Amino acid sequence: MFKHKILADENIDYLIIKRLKQAGFDVISIAEEYRSISDKEILEISLQFNAVLLTEDSDFGEWIFSHRKKAVSVIFLRYNKTDINSIIDTLISVLKKYEASLINKFIVITTKKIRIRDIP
DSSP states (O other): OSSSEEOOOOOOOHHHHHHHHHTOOOEEHHHHSTTTTOOHHOOOOHHHHHEEEEOTHHHHHHHHHHHHOOOOOOOEEOGGHHHOOOOOOOOHHHHHTTTOOOOOOOEEOOSOEEEEEEEO
16 A cells, blocks of 8 residues: 555546545545645645645746755646546556656656656
């Protein structure tokens, strides 16, 4: 079983959160638990809970790579809303496949590709 919590940013569609929970993942929703907090606070919470951050906000790439903020890992989703079921299936597959090596990674998931970079 996936050992990390998933911290779903406020912009993550509820259907994604619901499907992750149905698949057995432990998901903390910013929208439900910590509404309207800053990106910096979200990164701090992800470290506090040892959680992988799931977001659709490209600013987290800047926080990680330009400002050198720490994170367990970040998964950045880029998709059209009409492709939501496809992106959810890909996300669940990535979480299961890379579970053991998911630490210190910045992962971009689109409907066409998956890109994984190490977090410095």
